[in-house]
Amino acid sequence: MALDIIKIQANFDKFLDGKGSLLKMQQKMLIAAAICILPCVIFFFLVYSPKASEIKTLRTQKVGLEEEIRKVEKIASDLGRHKAEMAEVQRQFAEASLLLPDQKEIPTLLATISAQAASSGLDVLSFKPLAEKPQQFYAEIPVDITVQGAYHNAGVFLDRISKLPRIVAVNNIKIDSPKQTGGEMILNSTFQLVTYRFLDPAEIVANAQKK
Numbered sequence: 780m781a782l783d784i785i786k787i788q789a790n791f792d793k794f795l796d797g798k799g800s801l802l803k804m805q806q807k808m809l810i811a812a813a814i815c816i817l818p819c820v821i822f823f824f825l826v827y828s829p830k831a832s833e834i835k836t837l838r839t840q841k842v843g844l845e846e847e848i849r850k851v852e853k854i855a856s857d858l859g860r861h862k863a864e865m866a867e868v869q870r871q872f873a874e875a876s877l878l879l880p881d882q883k884e885i886p887t888l889l890a891t892i893s894a895q896a897a898s899s900g901l902d903v904l905s906f907k908p909l910a911e912k913p914q915q916f917y918a919e920i921p922v923d924i925t926v927q928g929a930y931h932n933a934g935v936f937l938d939r940i941s942k943l944p945r946i947v948a949v950n951n952i953k954i955d956s957p958k959q960t961g962g963e964m965i966l967n968s969t970f971q972l973v974t975y976r977f978l979d980p981a982e983i984v985a986n987a988q989k990k
Contacts, residue, residue, distance in 0.1 A: 885920060885976055888945055892922070892972060895943075899936035901928035904967065913986045917975050921950075925969045930954075933968045940972065948973040 889908060896903050905925040912919040926933065933954075940947050950971045957966040978986070 885974070888943075888947075888974055889922065891943065892924075892940065892947065892974075895939045896924070896926050896936050899928075899939060900932040901926040901936055901968075905969075913978060913982070915986075916983055917977055918982075920974050920976060922972045922974070923969070924972055925967060927967050928965060929963050930966060933966075946975055 889906075893903055893906055903924065903926055905923065907923045909921040909923060912921070926936065937949060940949065950973060952968065952970040954966050954968050957964055959965070
């Protein structure tokens with residue numbers, strides 16, 4: 780009987796020893812797993828997560844910058860087109876400036892017209908500049924002129940006027956008092972020449988205020 784009790788006690792101790800070894804092994808496995816997982820957790824929270832947020836921010840910035848680049852490229856393209864348009868406008872303005880003199884050139888132009896009449900074989904009976912007629916950005920300068928001479932010479936004069944580098948329009952042509960002199964028909968020709976000039980900025984403002 781005493782021997783049976785001893786055997787039972789020995790088996791029970793053995794069972795406890797086995798359970799203890801099993802618990803120690805599970806603890807060791809948990810510790811090993813924790814050791815393996817811990818660097819990953821530290822990497823995620825200390826390295827990956829902040830970097831992921833930074834990468835997302837950089838990606839957003841990149842998209843924004845790409846959009847800005849597209850806008851700048853479009854502006855640059857439009858700027859080139861606008862520069863070309865401006866150059867064309869400036870060219871047209873330069874050409875118009877040749878056709879429309881400024882104020883200081885008007886006396887010279889009128890003297891040229893009078894000289895052209897004389898060189899065409901006409902006698903200038905009357906040469907009367909009239910008051911300017913301001914328009915939006917230019918002024919009309921009418922001149923009443925009466926010349927005497929052969930009909931052919933009057934035609935030569937008007938042709939020369941049409942070829943002047945400045946714009947000179949011819950209005951209200953009247954021909955009268957024809958007479959035969961030296962085998963040639965002499966007549967008086969009256970017409971109004973109209974030339975133009977650019978208004979300076981101050982004149983444009985003043986004219987606008989009058990309206």
